Amino acid sequence: xxFTPIWLTLKLAAITTLLLLVIGLPVAWWLSKGRAIGKxxxxxxxxxxxxxxxxxxxxxxxxAFSPQHGLGKWLQQAFNIQFVFSFQGLVxxxxxxxxxxxxxxxxxxxxxxxxxxSQASYSLGKNKWQTFIKVLxxxxxxxxxxxxxxxxxxxxxxFGVVLMIGGNIPGITRxxxxxxxxxxxxxDYSTANAYSLILFGITFILVISVFIFNKYRLKSPLE
Amino acid sequence: MISIDxxxxxxxxxxxxxxxxxxxxxxxxxxxxxxxxxxxxxTFLKIIAGFIQPESGKIIAQNAxxxxxxxxxxxxxxKRMAGFVFQDYALFPNMTVRQHLEYATxxxxxxxxxxxxxxxxxxxxxxxxxxxxxQQQRLAILRALAIKxxxxxxxxxxxxxxxxxxxxxxxxxxxxxxxxxxTVLIVSHNQQELDGLADRELIFRDNSY
Numbered sequence: 001x002x003f004t005p006i007w008l009t010l011k012l013a014a015i016t017t018l019l020l021l022v023i024g025l026p027v028a029w030w031l032s033k034g035r036a037i038g039k040x041x042x043x044x045x046x047x048x049x050x051x052x053x054x055x056x057x058x059x060x061x062x063x064a065f066s067p068q069h070g071l072g073k074w075l076q077q078a079f080n081i082q083f084v085f086s087f088q089g090l091v092x093x094x095x096x097x098x099x100x101x102x103x104x105x106x107x108x109x110x111x112x113x114x115x116x117x118s119q120a121s122y123s124l125g126k127n128k129w130q131t132f133i134k135v136l137x138x139x140x141x142x143x144x145x146x147x148x149x150x151x152x153x154x155x156x157x158x159f160g161v162v163l164m165i166g167g168n169i170p171g172i173t174r175x176x177x178x179x180x181x182x183x184x185x186x187x188d189y190s191t192a193n194a195y196s197l198i199l200f201g202i203t204f205i206l207v208i209s210v211f212i213f214n215k216y217r218l219k220s221p222l223e
Numbered sequence: 224m225i226s227i228d229x230x231x232x233x234x235x236x237x238x239x240x241x242x243x244x245x246x247x248x249x250x251x252x253x254x255x256x257x258x259x260x261x262x263x264x265x266t267f268l269k270i271i272a273g274f275i276q277p278e279s280g281k282i283i284a285q286n287a288x289x290x291x292x293x294x295x296x297x298x299x300x301x302k303r304m305a306g307f308v309f310q311d312y313a314l315f316p317n318m319t320v321r322q323h324l325e326y327a328t329x330x331x332x333x334x335x336x337x338x339x340x341x342x343x344x345x346x347x348x349x350x351x352x353x354x355x356x357x358q359q360q361r362l363a364i365l366r367a368l369a370i371k372x373x374x375x376x377x378x379x380x381x382x383x384x385x386x387x388x389x390x391x392x393x394x395x396x397x398x399x400x401x402x403x404x405x406t407v408l409i410v411s412h413n414q415q416e417l418d419g420l421a422d423r424e425l426i427f428r429d430n431s432y
Contacts, residue, residue: 114311114313116309116311116313117313117315119269119272119274119300119307119309119313120307120309120313120314120315120366121315121326122273122274122299122300122301123272123300123304123305123306123307123367123370124326124327124366124369124370125301125304125370126301126326127301134326135315135317138315138317139315139316139317141317
């Protein structure tokens with residue numbers, strides 16, 4: 001059995017999760033404060049991948065980043081970057097597709113923290129960034145962990161969106177979920193089963209770990 | 224001298240209320256604030272600290288303008304550095320007793336003094352969830368004192384303390400306030416609670432309509 005799709009999937013999930021953590025924390029923090037119309041619209045856009053068929057998202061990403069048209073053409077000519085049928089394209093699609101899984105739990109957790117925690121920190125002379133890093137983030141650890149694992153696990157299971165923008169190029173865009181589909185197409189059920197079992201096992205271990213960790217360690221920091 | 228003249232509309236059940244306060248607090252004075260629930264006592268303290276902005280008004284502390292709505296001046300809480308003891312304590316669940324004080328100040332000697340005043344020397348590694356209500360309240364007071372504020376705002380700071388602890392703490396705090404020339408505003412439901420500590424009082428009335 002070729003393990004490349006598994007490694008590629010894990011690599012994609014790790015990079016996507018890391019990028020989304022960096023993007024998601026400040027965005028979730030910003031969204032958690034107030035309900036201005038701009039924030040509501042941005043939150044709706046971020047939430048769209050939850051309900052949109054993955055193939056629709058993949059199709060529009062394919063159009064947007066096609067080297068023959070507008071943005072994709074410009075990226076190709078100006079920076080020699082190609083998102084279609086490349087690993088970086090998978091990363092881009094995964095970041096967009098998994099964004100609600102990272103931002104949703106973090107935003108909800110931040111909203112549930114008493115506002116007096118931030119105010120207490122400000123009264124000690126700490127700025128907003130110091131307060132965020134030293135007070136707010138440490139007190140949403142269970143939700144942060146949940147967001148990280150959900151994002152990672154969700155990226156492992158992506159199919160439609162990565163197939164649309166990445167295709168099925170061995171060693172570059174052929175992730176495990178596509179390898180399963182490809183094996184079934186070729187009537188190679190034992191290989192499909194092997195890939196499926198590995199994905200199932202990794203996902204199960206991740207999800208059960210979060211449940212156990214949150215149950216015993218950090219049910220709620222405010223309880 | 225701290226000079227305050229503010230006006231803020233408060234939303235109350237089935238109506239509105241206007242919080243309109245004009246008062247001056249001499250340096251080193253300790254003022255007891257009391258009045259009916261919902262009269263705006265906590266809001267008043269939060270306006271002074273910079274957490275809430277009033278519709279109009281002016282706050283001048285030690286010749287520095289903290290707030291002047293007509294001149295569009297509104298210093299953030301970080302610049303005002305008024306010590307604040309929250310009614311719900313607002314302790315940081317992720318920090319131990321010592322870490323709370325270290326977050327506020329790097330002065331190890333001062334931290335040691337504060338821990339002695341609050342009788343928390345043996346609990347320095349405990350997090351808030353492992354402290355009693357009284358211990359949490361004392362930690363909230365110590366944290367506010369850690370920055371050596373010129374103005375200290377206390378919202379029901381002694382409500383969870385037993386009589387003995389309250390009396391000892393008030394005695395120590397009175398000495399500390401006097402040494403540091405701290406101006407103190409204390410909100411309390413209990414008029415007698417602060418006898419012997421406060422030298423002035425400010426009474427809030429219900430102005431709902």
